[in-house]
Amino acid sequence: MLLASGDQASARHFGTILLFSHYGEYTMSEIPADFDEQDALARSARGDSRAFKFIFDAYQSRVYTFALHYLKSDQQAEEAVQEVFLKLWRKGSDLAGIGDLQQYIFIIARNHALDCLRRNKVREKLHTPLPAAEEPFTNNTEEAILLRDTRRILEEGIARLPPQQQRVYQLCHQQGLTYSQAAQKLAISEQTVHRHMKLALRFLRDYLNKHGVSGVLLLLLKLF
Structure with a gap:
C-alpha cells in the first residue's frame, strides 16, 4: 500500500532520526530531570522531533534488548528498534492519546518480534537459502520499505x-x-578522525535531505 503524501513526509522526517541509532560513538540526548512522558507525547503529536528524541533515547536500548532476547540476532534487533519507533512516530496526532507509553511500545515490539520469528521459521523450512533479491518472505510493511529505501540512499551517499x-x-x-582506535588503525591523529567524521556526517545529512530524507530518520541513522 502506498503512503499518502503527508504520511510520506512524516515518515521521512522520522526515518532520518532513526537509521543511525546503532552506529559509532553515539551519545544520547541528555534527558531532563523533569522529563514528562505525557508532555513529550503531546509535543511529539504536534511534530516536535526533539521531544520524540527524548522518548527514543529513553526506550531504544530496552526495545533492542527485548528484541534481541527473542530474535537472537543483532541485525534483526537493530531493525526492530527502527521499525518500532518509526511506527510510533507515524501515529502523528494520536500520540497524545497514548496512556501507558511503555506498554504501548512493547506491544509494538512484541508484535514485530513475532512477525520476524514467523518469517524466520518459514525460511528454515526452505532449507536452501534464496538470494536476497528473490527472498519471498521479506518484511514488506510500509515502515520496512521506507527504511530499506533510506538505507539504499545512505549507501549511495557513503559511496560518494x-x-x-x-x-x-x-x-x-x-x-x-x-x-x-580509528586513529591508531589509520595512523592519523584523533583530531583528524573527528574532523573527517564531522565532514562525512554533514555530507550525508545534506545528501539524504536532497533525496527527501530528513528529521526523525536522521535520528535513527544517528546522523544528528
Missing part, C-alpha cells in the same frame, strides 16, 4: 564520500571503533 572520510565513517559508524 572522499576515500579518507569514507574509511573513517566505516570504521567508527559501521564497525563501532572509537575515534582513538
Whole structure:
C-alpha cells in the first residue's frame, strides 16, 4: 500500500532520526530531570522531533534488548528498534492519546518480534537459502520499505564520500571503533578522525535531505 503524501513526509522526517541509532560513538540526548512522558507525547503529536528524541533515547536500548532476547540476532534487533519507533512516530496526532507509553511500545515490539520469528521459521523450512533479491518472505510493511529505501540512499551517499572520510565513517559508524582506535588503525591523529567524521556526517545529512530524507530518520541513522 502506498503512503499518502503527508504520511510520506512524516515518515521521512522520522526515518532520518532513526537509521543511525546503532552506529559509532553515539551519545544520547541528555534527558531532563523533569522529563514528562505525557508532555513529550503531546509535543511529539504536534511534530516536535526533539521531544520524540527524548522518548527514543529513553526506550531504544530496552526495545533492542527485548528484541534481541527473542530474535537472537543483532541485525534483526537493530531493525526492530527502527521499525518500532518509526511506527510510533507515524501515529502523528494520536500520540497524545497514548496512556501507558511503555506498554504501548512493547506491544509494538512484541508484535514485530513475532512477525520476524514467523518469517524466520518459514525460511528454515526452505532449507536452501534464496538470494536476497528473490527472498519471498521479506518484511514488506510500509515502515520496512521506507527504511530499506533510506538505507539504499545512505549507501549511495557513503559511496560518494572522499576515500579518507569514507574509511573513517566505516570504521567508527559501521564497525563501532572509537575515534582513538580509528586513529591508531589509520595512523592519523584523533583530531583528524573527528574532523573527517564531522565532514562525512554533514555530507550525508545534506545528501539524504536532497533525496527527501530528513528529521526523525536522521535520528535513527544517528546522523544528528
